[in-house]
Amino acid sequence: MSSPSAPATAKNAYSRALPTHISVVDEREAKRISNAIDRAGESGKTTVLKQIKIIHGEGFNVEREEYRKIIRLNALTAIRELCLCMLQHKATVTFPINQEHFDYLLSLEGPGESTFMNGKKFSNLLRRRQSADDASADAIFNHAAPSIKAVWGDPAAQELFQRGLAKNMQDSAASFLDEIDRLAADKYTPTDVDILRARVRTFGVTEHQFKIELVTYRIFDVGGQRSQRQGWAPYFDDCSAIIFVAAVSSFDQYLREDPSVNRLYDALQLFESICNHRLLRSTSIILFLNKIDVLKRKLANGTRLSSYFKDYTGPNDYQYVTSYFQHLFFSQNKVPQKEIYLHLTHATDTRQMRVIVSAVNVIVQRMNLKNSGLM
Numbered sequence: 297m298s299s300p301s302a303p304a305t306a307k308n309a310y311s312r313a314l315p316t317h318i319s320v321v322d323e324r325e326a327k328r329i330s331n332a333i334d335r336a337g338e339s340g341k342t343t344v345l346k347q348i349k350i351i352h353g354e355g356f357n358v359e360r361e362e363y364r365k366i367i368r369l370n371a372l373t374a375i376r377e378l379c380l381c382m383l384q385h386k387a388t389v390t391f392p393i394n395q396e397h398f399d400y401l402l403s404l405e406g407p408g409e410s411t412f413m414n415g416k417k418f419s420n421l422l423r424r425r426q427s428a429d430d431a432s433a434d435a436i437f438n439h440a441a442p443s444i445k446a447v448w449g450d451p452a453a454q455e456l457f458q459r460g461l462a463k464n465m466q467d468s469a470a471s472f473l474d475e476i477d478r479l480a481a482d483k484y485t486p487t488d489v490d491i492l493r494a495r496v497r498t499f500g501v502t503e504h505q506f507k508i509e510l511v512t513y514r515i516f517d518v519g520g521q522r523s524q525r526q527g528w529a530p531y532f533d534d535c536s537a538i539i540f541v542a543a544v545s546s547f548d549q550y551l552r553e554d555p556s557v558n559r560l561y562d563a564l565q566l567f568e569s570i571c572n573h574r575l576l577r578s579t580s581i582i583l584f585l586n587k588i589d590v591l592k593r594k595l596a597n598g599t600r601l602s603s604y605f606k607d608y609t610g611p612n613d614y615q616y617v618t619s620y621f622q623h624l625f626f627s628q629n630k631v632p633q634k635e636i637y638l639h640l641t642h643a644t645d646t647r648q649m650r651v652i653v654s655a656v657n658v659i660v661q662r663m664n665l666k667n668s669g670l671m
C-alpha cells in the first residue's frame with residue numbers, strides 16, 4: 297500500500313497484490329517470472345481489493361449494473377464447466393428429460409472469461425462492448441436459465457460436484473447456480489456479496505486509492521498476463537509492502553495453462569521468486585493464505601493433502617495443514633531480515649476481512665514509522 301498523502305514523516309509505501317512486485321531484471325529472469333505469473337490467477341487479489349473498497353472506499357455504484365452481465369456469464373461458464381466435467385467422467389444425466397438441456401448448454405459458444413482493467417476503464421470496456429455480442433449476453437443467459445437450473449439440479453451433476461470433481465469451476469460458482477431465478481430476474485441488481493463472488497480476470501496493473509484512518513493508500517492490483525508485465529516496472533521503486541495472496545485451497549488443482557503443474561506448488565515458486573528478488577530484499581510481505589473456507593470444505597470432504605504433497609505425513613486436519621503450508625511458504629524466503637506477516641483469509645467474507653485489513657493497516661503504519669526512522 298502506498299501513502300502519497302501520508303504524514304510527512306511516513307515514507308511512501310506501496311502494497312500490491314501478488315505478482316506485480318517484481319522487476320524484470322534480465323530476459324531469462326523475466327521469462328521465469330513471467331511463466332510463474334501467467335499461472336498465478338484466481339488467488340483472490342482483486343477480491344481483497346473489492347473488500348477494501350467496501351470497507352474503506354465508496355463501495356460499488358456504477359459497476360453494480362455492469363457486474364450483472366459478468367455474474368450471469370460466470371454462471372453460464374460454471375455450468376458449462378460442469379457439463380464438460382460430466383463428459384470427461386462419462387457421466388450422464390440421471391433424468392433423461394435433462395439431456396436436451398445438457399446438450400443445449402454444451403452447444404452454446406463458450407462465453408469465455410470476463411475481463412476488466414479497473415474503475416473507469418472497466419466501464420468503458422463494457423460500454424465499448426455493447427455490441428450485438430455483448431448485448432445478447434443477457435438474452436443468452438435468460439434463454440439458458442431453465443437449462444442451467446435443470447442440469448444443476450440433476451443428481452448426476454450434483455454428485456460430481458459434491459465429490460469435488462469439477463475442479464475447473466470457479467469457487468463461488470455454486471452460489472450463483474443455486475440462485476438462477478434471482479440472477480435471471482429482470483430487475484436483478486447484484487449485491488455486494490454477489491460482486492465479491494464474481495470472477496473477473498484482471499489484465500494489466502490497476503491503481504486504487506483509499507483512505508484508511510490517517511493514511512491514504514495507493515494499492516496496485518495486477519493481472520497475470522505475460523503481455524502486461526512490462527507495465528509493472530514503474531511500480532517497483534519505493535515498494536515497502538507487498539500483499540501476496542495465495543489460494544491454499546488449490547492444493548488439489550492444476551494450472552489451466554499447464555495441467556502438469558500443481559497450483560499451490562506454483563504459488564510457492566512464485567513466492568520464492570518474490571521473497572528473494574534482489575529489488576525487493578527490504579520489502580516486507582504480508583502473506584494471505586486465502587480461500588480457507590474452500591480448504592476446510594475440501595479437507596472435510598476427504599480430499600487428502602498427502603495425495604498431492606507427498607512429503608506431508610500429518611493428519612488431514614485444518615490446523616495441521618495450515619501450519620504445514622505456513623512452513624512451506626516461510627521456508628521459501630532466504631533473506632534473513634525480511635519480515636513476513638501471515639494471515640489466514642477468507643477474502644469473500646467482509647466481516648473477517650474488516651479485521652484483517654485493520655491489522656494490515658497497523659502493520660503498514662508501523663513499517664512507515666520504522667522506515668522514517670521514528671521507530
Ligand SMILES: Nc1nc2c(ncn2[C@@H]2O[C@H](COP(=O)(O)OP(=O)(O)OP(=O)(O)O)[C@@H](O)[C@H]2O)c(=O)[nH]1
Binds near residue numbers: 338467496519520590
Ligand atoms: N470461496 C472463496 N472464494 C474466493 C475467495 N477469495 C476469492 N474468491 C473467489 O475466487 C475467484 C477469483 O478471485 P479474484 O480476486 O478474481 O482472483 P485474482 O487473484 O484477482 O485473479 P487474477 O486477476 O486472474 O490474477 C472469485 O470468484 C472470488 O469470488 C475465498 O476466500 N473464498
Ligand SMILES: [Mg+2]
Binds near residue numbers: 342343496519
Ligand atoms: Mg484480479
